[in-house]
Amino acid sequence: MARKPSDYQSDIWNDWCPGCGDFGIVAAMYRAFSELDLPPEKTVIVSGIGCSGKTPHFVKVNGVHTLHGRAIPFATGIKLANPELTVIVNGGDGDLLGIGVGHFVALGRRNIDLTIILHNNTVYGLTKGQASPTLRRGLRPKALPKPNIQDAVNPVSLALASGFTFVARGYSMMTEHLKELIKEAIQHKGAALIDVLQPCVTYDNIHTVEYYKKRVYKLEDTGWNPKVEKIEEKEEKIVKAWMKSQEYDDKIPIGVFYQDPHTPSFEERIKERIPSYLETPPARQKIEREGKTIIDSEAFRKIFSYYIVETE
């Protein structure tokens, strides 16, 4: 029998502020997981530090709550060591685009089959409302003593520039839509970003539910086709998606901006070099026989013959 959304709900009391957008994200995750019927023991949520970082504790699949900014490299190790796992990263905007932005870019370059759910609330929630890298210049959410004088980074544009092959934006209050995006992202073979607009009801008095309600519209309603149908189209599609990503004032598009199923995933690139990789990845190899190394003296001499000189 397929697993229900509630099967993915852990027993941990959820300590996000009442009304926080994060609830919508986790609810969409339960439903997406259920519809994909993800086996909990083969699914891993990796998170950073922040309000968003707590996500894995609220979900009944493997959870790895890591360091501030480092969810992607932890997830990289998990996924590459055992590519049969479904690995999802939940991170804050400070986490993924501030302290951890180098890893975000590196993930794009590798195109590892990971799904990144970016909790974009324009603030550092857990440290009480400082400006996050997605807060636009001149704005002053209520905790800030002065208006922000740093420019914002656009997650969708950055993901496109970095090489992500699935780039989408969702809105935490539209859980049905977000659920679909999460499902698509998980099913996509490669690095997938979902930039989730997530109102922080406690510290962000600017990007409120009303704010987004007025602006958010669905790309698919405009006939947008995000898909790179043929690899030759890649350049054109990525440019279009990038232009679209710049639209962020009166109107904010949500949906899939870009999807390229052609660029090989990192796992496929490894397989090119190590053909047995997917069948026997690092986590599934036997490295000992009855407590002894599988490389005995004879094997050692054969493998490392380059270093061994037979004397005169």
Add this chain to the structure above:
Amino acid sequence: MFNRLSIIIGGPQGAGLETSAQILTYSLAYLRYGVISDREYFSNIKGRHSYVHFNISSEQIPTSLTYPVQLIAALDHETVFTHFDSLEEGGVITYDVFTEEKTLDTTPSMEEDLKIRLRKIFKELGIDGSIKSLVRYISEDKKIHSVPLNYSEIINEAAKKLVLPASQAARYVSSIIIGAVSGLTNVKKKAIEYSLARRFYDRPELAQQNKVIVETVYDKVVREHGPILELAPSKLNHREMMIVSGNDIVAMAKTVGGVRFQSYYPITPAADESFTIESYEKLEVDGLEIGSILVLQTEDEIAAITSAIGAALTGARASTSTSGPGFSLMVEGLGWAGMNEAPVVITYYQRGGPSTGLPTRGSQSDLLFTLYASHGEFPRIVLASGDHLEAFYDAIEAFNLAERYQTPVIHLLDKFLANSIVTLPVPDLSNINIDRGLIIHNGGADYKRFNLSTTISPRAFIGSNCIMWYTGDEHNELGHIDEDPENREKMYRKRMEKIKIADEEIPEEKRLTYYGPEDADVLLVGWGFVKGVALDALKTLAVKGIRTAYLHIRMFSPFPSKSVEKLLERFDKSKVITVEHNYLAQAGKAILINTGVRITKEVVKYTGRPIYLNELVDGVLKILKGEDRVVLTYGP
């Protein structure tokens, strides 16, 4: 005939010196000589002075380097200027006659400091400072035998023979060094031929072209000078010898030890280890794959350690390899591994710090850092290897310990070891065990990763049949955040007590070794690369009638406190000396912290060059005359 020879070959970086050293080492190994060589170089790709310092023996595998040397083979004049005073009386220098008019003023690559020192010396000696004047002086005053060679003539001659443009033949100029050294020491041509064929197995034409140069020079020096430094036939009788750097041997060990995920961010002197592992990513025996290793070059060292931890959580043996600046970045990740009882191995090649420091020179100044790095308290195991063979076994044991005690393990090495190339018998693999610790494959629905019913909880892998949580926050048995004071105390103690268990289980005799006579009067205490030179110093000091022993510490956490304390008690305090490559005598501090015993005598070196036998012996003698601290500085 010589039973032992010290040789320096020198030249600008990027001129092929490393290849020459490799071919000479292969040839010597082929003839069953024992060899250790240290490579000294600047953080530079082309043009700065580099040299390889060999110690060759027909009687044993040497473990240390020493001065003075019997032979200097100079590819350029900077080598002559830099090393002329390292020659023993009666030694030999070979150099390019073309450089005879060169002076310090025409040696722009040399650092000003050395020029100032040399100018002073030249003035005192009353010479004009040209290579010619210098060679004349050492020939007359120090009875040095000079072997001038005309490099361009040799190259042109070879070019003619090979029907190659001279510019191309000139690329093999470092082969002149091979020819000169092998001719003067009477290393058989057959051995050189074998080594060239080996080195250039995929490009036989290069072997042939280099061979012509080598033989031209070989014949010339033998004809004109004879094998002045003829090596005695080797008394060693190995059928086979490995020739490995410290990086190589650790890479091999990890492979044997079952590493399946290795991450790294490039840094000297660690990166070569990862390259070597990567070249063996497919472990094949007779065309059959018996395993594979994923080597990942990450975007930084933070990603290196965190991805390795991630891989470890899934059950792969995982490690990363780095040096000081990289480890500094890894520190937060290290703490996460400690908090989450994750078995990750960090191979740490120390180099001169702080900051970028001496990026290509050796050091042992990070011991205290590794023992205490990262905030909060958590157990860690810190191993330190003294030579290539120890490094081999320790690199394997590091994984066993990491999995057995579910802690990060730091394997401390240094640049000296990383870049020194030795001949070594193939290590015995029969006693190597793979201990994966307490693993549960069938965790099931009730699995608790941090089960408190045992100090070391059974570890299930992510991806097995159960689910688990990990967090850097304090957590309960399930791995969920938990700040309750009682839980905090239990979890904290559970983690910390693992090191007590390790301390009880790992025999102290595996964590230290005492070398020398039981009734020695003097005790040297050291760790890491100091081992080789200390062992040779015991012999030299014994000849001088000083009964000396060496206490080698191989594990600093858990520290073998009882044995160290007991051993130190036996010695007169004024005759216990720590010997270390750092300023603070850090192992001495670690001993003080762990045993309460303060060692008051120290011989230290922090110039980035290895401790040489000659200076260590002198240093010990000075301490025995009453000095408390001797700072060694020998070596250019």
